[in-house]
Amino acid sequence: MNETEKRRKQIIEILNKSDVPISGSVLAENFDVSRQVIVQDIAILKAENYKIISTNRGYKLFDNKRPSRVLKVSHRDDEIEKELNAAVDLGAEVVNVFVWHKAYGKIEAELNIKSRKDVKDLIKRIESGVSRPLKRITDDYHYHLVEADTVETLDEVEEAWEKLGIIIKE
DSSP, rough: HHHHHHHHHHHHHHHHHHHSOHHHHHHHHHHOOOOHHHHHHHHHHHHHTOOOOETTEEEOOOOOTTTTEEEEOOOOOGGGGHHHHEEEEEEOOEEEEEEEETTTTEEEEEEEEOSSHHHHHHHHHHHTSSOOOOGGTTTTTEEEEEEESSSHHHHHHHHHHHHHTTTOOO
16 A cells, blocks of 8 residues: 555544544645645545545545435525424434536535524524525525434424425425
8 A cells, every 4th residue: 555545544534533524734734745635635535435525614524324315405595494493303414505506516515403503503694694595596496415313303304394395306
């Protein structure tokens, strides 16, 4: 195994042990390489089917230990709070939001919404006018990756969102 392969293996080990995203700069410093080398390493690891999520805070290894489901939804901005509260009230986590843009492809943002407090914090940020919900660039259609401890909880979230009238069946 050469030095590059060793570094990539160690990157996976570091990401696997961390509960929080780790920045490319921190990884670069740890391995005494440039941040660009880390970006290339991450791209290659993703191509090798490691589920690494790139966030604005760094890289995170997607944990497949919990059941998860991608749900397509569409709703007005004033329904965001109801949507997210319905999921967290059932014990689920809304991991991210993403859209499929016809020109840019997949655009994704990490959410990690696990509680009503997380929901309130997100709503405050949106209402402050700092930015707009990602769903606006695709006429309100968007996707959420939802995780829970059981498949039954995921079924309950999907059912709750169906009752809210926001689920889009493909």
